[in-house]
Amino acid sequence: MKIGNISLAPGAALAPMAGFTDAAQRRLAANFGANFTISEMVSAKALTLGDKKSPKLIWNGENCAPYGVQLFGAEPETMAEAAKLIAHHSFDFYDINMGCPAPKIVGSGAGSALMKNPVLAGTIAKAVVDASGNRPVTVKMRIGWDSSQITAVELAKRCEDAGVALLTVHGRTREEMYRPGIHTDIIAEVKAAVNIPVLANGDIETAEDAKRLLEQTGCDGVMVGRGALGAPWLFSQIKAMLEGNEIPSAPDIPQRMELLRRQIMDMVEEKGEYVALSQARSSAVYYMRGLHHAPALRRACCSLKTLADVDKLIEQVLEENPT
Ligand SMILES: Cc1cc2nc3c(=O)[nH]c(=O)nc-3n(C[C@H](O)[C@H](O)[C@H](O)COP(=O)(O)O)c2cc1C
Numbered sequence: 001m002k003i004g005n006i007s008l009a010p011g012a013a014l015a016p017m018a019g020f021t022d023a024a025q026r027r028l029a030a031n032f033g034a035n036f037t038i039s040e041m042v043s044a045k046a047l048t049l050g051d052k053k054s055p056k057l058i059w060n061g062e063n064c065a066p067y068g069v070q071l072f073g074a075e076p077e078t079m080a081e082a083a084k085l086i087a088h089h090s091f092d093f094y095d096i097n098m099g100c101p102a103p104k105i106v107g108s109g110a111g112s113a114l115m116k117n118p119v120l121a122g123t124i125a126k127a128v129v130d131a132s133g134n135r136p137v138t139v140k141m142r143i144g145w146d147s148s149q150i151t152a153v154e155l156a157k158r159c160e161d162a163g164v165a166l167l168t169v170h171g172r173t174r175e176e177m178y179r180p181g182i183h184t185d186i187i188a189e190v191k192a193a194v195n196i197p198v199l200a201n202g203d204i205e206t207a208e209d210a211k212r213l214l215e216q217t218g219c220d221g222v223m224v225g226r227g228a229l230g231a232p233w234l235f236s237q238i239k240a241m242l243e244g245n246e247i248p249s250a251p252d253i254p255q256r257m258e259l260l261r262r263q264i265m266d267m268v269e270e271k272g273e274y275v276a277l278s279q280a281r282s283s284a285v286y287y288m289r290g291l292h293h294a295p296a297l298r299r300a301c302c303s304l305k306t307l308a309d310v311d312k313l314i315e316q317v318l319e320e321n322p323t
Contacts, residue, residue, distance in 0.1 A: 001197050001220050003036070003093055004136025004165040006066050008221075011035035012210060012238040013168070015201060015225030016070045016095065016140065020283060023061045024266035028232045028259065030065035033239035035221070037065050038140075041097045044073030044082035045108075058089045061270065068138060072097035074109030074120070076127035083131040093165070094132050096125060098141040098155070101174045112174035115155065116145045122158030129163035136165035140201075140223075143186040146175035152186055153193045160194045168199040168223050184216040191218050199223045207234070207241040230286025232259065253291070253321050257314045260287045264310055277304050284313070293320045 001008045014021060014029040016038040021029075026037035039057055046054045060067050069091045073079045083094055098121055100111030107113075114121040121141075129137045139159045144150035156167055169190050171182030182202035191198040197220040200213045205227040213222055228234045233250055240247045251259070263283065267276035284301040288294045297320070300313050 001035075002165075003066065003068075003138060003197070005134075006036075006092055006136060008035045008066065009033075010239055010242040011221075012204070012228075012235055013199060013221065013223040014038065014228060014235070015168075015223045016040060016097070017225050017229075018100075019279070020229060022057075022267065022279070023059060023063070023270055024263050025229075025283065026065075026067065027061065027063050027266060028263050029228060029235055030063050032232045032235040034065050034224075034228075034235045035239075036068065036092075037063065038068045038070050038095050039091075041070045041072045041100060041105075041111075042082075042086075044071045044075075044079045047071075047082040047085050048078055055086070055089070058086060058091065059270070060090060066092040068093040068095040070095040070097050070140070071128070072100060072105060072110045073124070074113070076120075076123045079124050080127040080131035083128050087133055087135075091135075093136040093138055094128055095138045095140055096128055096164075098139055099170050101142075101177050106174065112142050112145065115142055115151050115174060116149055118151050118155040118158050121155050122162050125159045125162035125164050137163065138166040138168065139164050140168040140170065142170050142172055142174055143183055143190075144173045146173050149173075150186060152190050156190045156194050156198070160196050164196065166197045166199065167194065168201050169219075171200065171202040184213065187217040187219060191220075197221065201225070203227075204238075205234075207237040207247050210238045211241055226286075229283060230256075230260075230289055252323055254318060254323065256287060257317055260284060261310060261314060264307070268307065273306060277306060277309070280304060280310075284310075288317070291317060291321050 014034040014037040018040045098114040105111035143152040199221045200217045200219040201223040288297040
């Protein structure tokens with residue numbers, strides 16, 4: 001599979017997740033075999049207004065997988081201007097957010113609000129493609145706004161006509177937010193309607209889930225979000241499944257805690273201890289899934305302030321979960 005001229009290895013892609021998929025999270029996923037990664041969403045408007053924080057979301061550092069920067073916005077000109085403004089950064093492709101359901105984002109007409117307006121979505125895609133230089137452009141969308149506005153197929157065709165190189169479809173409407181259960185039939189309709197690669201997204205927690213979703217939708221690949229938080233080895237399991245190899249078992253608890261420590265150290269190196277630890281709390285919580293005394297451990301995650309607190313947390317995990 002390819003994104004334009006970029007060849008992808010067999011594997012699942014890491015979904016963009018604001019507040020989670022920073023450079024450390026992306027590097028970890030790539031090391032476990034994610035076949036591409038995407039930044040947290042970046043506001044096109046903020047970039048054009050010279051916001052200082054937004055470019056920090058783009059920095060990638062060393063990463064063995066192709067990397068896309070995701071822009072969100074509702075105005076074609078602003079999206080094109082933002083695409084040009086970030087062109088000097090190191091990344092491989094642009095991604096456009098047409099799926100975010102957050103009230104603040106849809107209130108500005110961006111994210112999944114674009115599912116209500118396929119014509120505007122196509123115009124935005126064309127504007128970014130025209131501004132993208134040699135880099136390919138991908139789009140991440142939902143299936144529609146609500147059950148009376150299922151627009152994914154029309155939107156997908158318009159994006160393809162605009163020159164978009166790959167689509168990812170999260171199988172829910174905006175109205176459904178993150179309610180369990182996705183519409184695999186509509187993802188399959190999108191796949192059947194276009195000639196560019198389509199990835200299926202939603203609720204993958206195991207390699208078997210990924211296999212089932214591929215079979216149900218006929219898609220070219222899958223993208224994984226929450227299922228990989230605190231469990232980056234899921235990428236190596238999906239990769240093995242796709243390559244027909246034996247699926248490696250999940251690491252044991254001490255190895256998982258080592259991954260958590262490594263991820264946080266990586267964050268600290270990039271952002272400094274204070275900022276890194278405040279952001280690492282939510283990621284750390286995911287590493288507590290399935291452990292004995294998880295509620296107390298999650299509470300400890302929420303008060304992490306220093307690297308010494310991380311060591312204490314890991315000690316507590318290992319004491320309460322002897323192998
Ligand atoms: C905390 C969080 C943040 C997210 N941020 C983004 C984002 O910045 N851009 C985007 O396109 N999707 C975002 N998403 C949606 C995910 O990329 C993905 O489509 C969704 O979680 C469904 O996939 P999953 O079931 O594998 O998690 C976010 C989801 C979560 C849970």
